[in-house]
Amino acid sequence: MALSSAFLRRLAEIFPPGSLYTDPADCWAYGYDNSRRQALPEAVVFPTTHAQTVELTRLCNEHRVSLTARGRGTGTTGATVPLRGGVVASFERMNRVVEFSPGNRYIVVEPGLTNQALQDFLKPHGFFWPPDPTSASFCSIGGNLAYNSAGPRAVKYGTPRENTLALRAVTGQGTEIRTGVFTTKGVVGYDLTRLLLGSEGTLALITEAVLKLTPLPEAKRTMRAVYADLDHATEAITRIMAQPAVPCALEFIDGNAIELIRRYSRAELPERAGALLMIEVDGFAEGLAVQTESVRRAAGNEGLLEFRVAETADEIEALWQTRKALSPALRKVAPKKINEDVVVPVTELPKLIAGLNELSRRFDLPIVNFGHAGNGNIHVNLLFDPDKPGETEKAHQCLDEMFSLVLRLHGTLSGEHGVGLEKRDFVxxxxxxxxxxxxxxIKHQFDPNNILNPDKTLPLHHR
Structure with missing residues (x-):
C-alpha cells in the first residue's frame, strides 16, 4: 500500500532535506542486507536524535506503516529487508559517543557508531568492548545489539548480552523507555535490556546503549594446533576449555576447509591435517608463558601433528593466514553458498561434523565447516551452484536436515547471525x-499494531 500524502508531509516535517529519501532509485540500496534478499522501501529516513525516532515511530504507528530499523546492512538473515515496504530507518548518522566514564568502566553510545570506531575511541584509554564480529570494521553497534552478535572473543568475554548495562529505546507505540542500570549489579524489575538484545528490531528501536567496558590485556599469545582428525581436535577443545587459562579465541577449521585452503592458498600445513585449532590467550605479559604451557598440555594428544607458538608479529600473521585464506577460497568456489551459524555443546562437535559429512555425501554437496570451537558455534557452509537445475532445492533440503541434526544434539539454530527471514520458519x-x-x-505488548520489522524472527501464525 502506497504511503499517503498526509503521511509523507508529516514525515518531511520530521526529517529535513537530505535525511529523507522517497525516490525508488535512492531507496533501493536500503532494501537489502548480506542475505542477498531485497525489497523496496517506500521511504528511507536517517534519524539523528532520539526525539526524531520517537516522532517517527508514533507517526508510523498512527498510520499503520511498517518501520524497519537498519544499521549497516551486514546481517546475513534478511532481518533488515523491508518485506512490507513502508519506511526504513537507517541509523548510520546517529553515531555519537554520548558519555564516557572510564572510572566506572562504561560508555554511552548511539546505535550508528561502528564497532571499529568504538574500539578506536577506547584503545588510547586502555579499554575495549569485547564483541568483535567478523564485520567489526563496518558493522554498527546497533546491529551488534539487535543480533546479539559476538565473534571469537565471546568464548572468554561473552556476547553483547553480557557486555551491555542499559538501553534507551522506543517501542512500537512510540513509548520512550530506559532499561537496565549504569552499574554491574542491579535486580530491580524485569530484565528488559537482555530481552531487547537479539530481538532484531521487532520490539523497540534502540537509540542509546550503555556498554560495559573491559581493560585491554597487556599482551597476547597466538598458537596453532593441527590434528590428524576431528575426534582428536574435539578432545583437545574440551580439555582446553576445562583448564584455567581460558582462551580469548579458540577457532576451529575442519578437514574439508583445510583441503580448500590447500587448493587456493600457499598456507603451510602438515600433509595429514584433518582439523585445525587457532588459539589465543591474553593477560599480563609475565603470565603468558604459564597460560601457553597450560594450553599446550591440554592440546596434546595422539592425534596432534603440530603445535606452533608465534613469537613475533610476522609469525602471528603467518599462523592466522590459514584462517584468513578460507573466506576468499569459499568465494571462489561457491559465491552464492549458504552459510549458517549453528551451535551445539562442545562434546557433540564430532557427531555434528560426522552428521554434516553424511549429509554432504547423501546430497552430493560439499560442506565446509569452521567457527568458534570454544562455545560450539560452527559456521556451516553449503556449497552449491543455484544456476544448475535442482541445486537450490537440494541445498535447502540438506539445510532442513542439518537443522534437525543440530536440534537432536541439543543445539540451537543460531549463535550470532540471528533469525530474520532465513531461519524464521524453523524456529x-x-x-x-x-x-x-x-x-x-510480548511482541504485541511492545508493538500492538505490528509495525516494527513485521514478519521476522517468530514463525507466522498460519504455519
Whole structure:
C-alpha cells in the first residue's frame, strides 16, 4: 500500500532535506542486507536524535506503516529487508559517543557508531568492548545489539548480552523507555535490556546503549594446533576449555576447509591435517608463558601433528593466514553458498561434523565447516551452484536436515547471525508452542499494531 500524502508531509516535517529519501532509485540500496534478499522501501529516513525516532515511530504507528530499523546492512538473515515496504530507518548518522566514564568502566553510545570506531575511541584509554564480529570494521553497534552478535572473543568475554548495562529505546507505540542500570549489579524489575538484545528490531528501536567496558590485556599469545582428525581436535577443545587459562579465541577449521585452503592458498600445513585449532590467550605479559604451557598440555594428544607458538608479529600473521585464506577460497568456489551459524555443546562437535559429512555425501554437496570451537558455534557452509537445475532445492533440503541434526544434539539454530527471514520458519522446531505464545504476547505488548520489522524472527501464525 502506497504511503499517503498526509503521511509523507508529516514525515518531511520530521526529517529535513537530505535525511529523507522517497525516490525508488535512492531507496533501493536500503532494501537489502548480506542475505542477498531485497525489497523496496517506500521511504528511507536517517534519524539523528532520539526525539526524531520517537516522532517517527508514533507517526508510523498512527498510520499503520511498517518501520524497519537498519544499521549497516551486514546481517546475513534478511532481518533488515523491508518485506512490507513502508519506511526504513537507517541509523548510520546517529553515531555519537554520548558519555564516557572510564572510572566506572562504561560508555554511552548511539546505535550508528561502528564497532571499529568504538574500539578506536577506547584503545588510547586502555579499554575495549569485547564483541568483535567478523564485520567489526563496518558493522554498527546497533546491529551488534539487535543480533546479539559476538565473534571469537565471546568464548572468554561473552556476547553483547553480557557486555551491555542499559538501553534507551522506543517501542512500537512510540513509548520512550530506559532499561537496565549504569552499574554491574542491579535486580530491580524485569530484565528488559537482555530481552531487547537479539530481538532484531521487532520490539523497540534502540537509540542509546550503555556498554560495559573491559581493560585491554597487556599482551597476547597466538598458537596453532593441527590434528590428524576431528575426534582428536574435539578432545583437545574440551580439555582446553576445562583448564584455567581460558582462551580469548579458540577457532576451529575442519578437514574439508583445510583441503580448500590447500587448493587456493600457499598456507603451510602438515600433509595429514584433518582439523585445525587457532588459539589465543591474553593477560599480563609475565603470565603468558604459564597460560601457553597450560594450553599446550591440554592440546596434546595422539592425534596432534603440530603445535606452533608465534613469537613475533610476522609469525602471528603467518599462523592466522590459514584462517584468513578460507573466506576468499569459499568465494571462489561457491559465491552464492549458504552459510549458517549453528551451535551445539562442545562434546557433540564430532557427531555434528560426522552428521554434516553424511549429509554432504547423501546430497552430493560439499560442506565446509569452521567457527568458534570454544562455545560450539560452527559456521556451516553449503556449497552449491543455484544456476544448475535442482541445486537450490537440494541445498535447502540438506539445510532442513542439518537443522534437525543440530536440534537432536541439543543445539540451537543460531549463535550470532540471528533469525530474520532465513531461519524464521524453523524456529518452532526449537521453541515449543507455549514459549512461542508468550513471545508473541510480548511482541504485541511492545508493538500492538505490528509495525516494527513485521514478519521476522517468530514463525507466522498460519504455519
Amino acid at each position: 518452532d522446531r526449537e521453541i515449543d508452542s507455549g514459549a512461542l505464545d508468550l513471545m508473541r504476547a
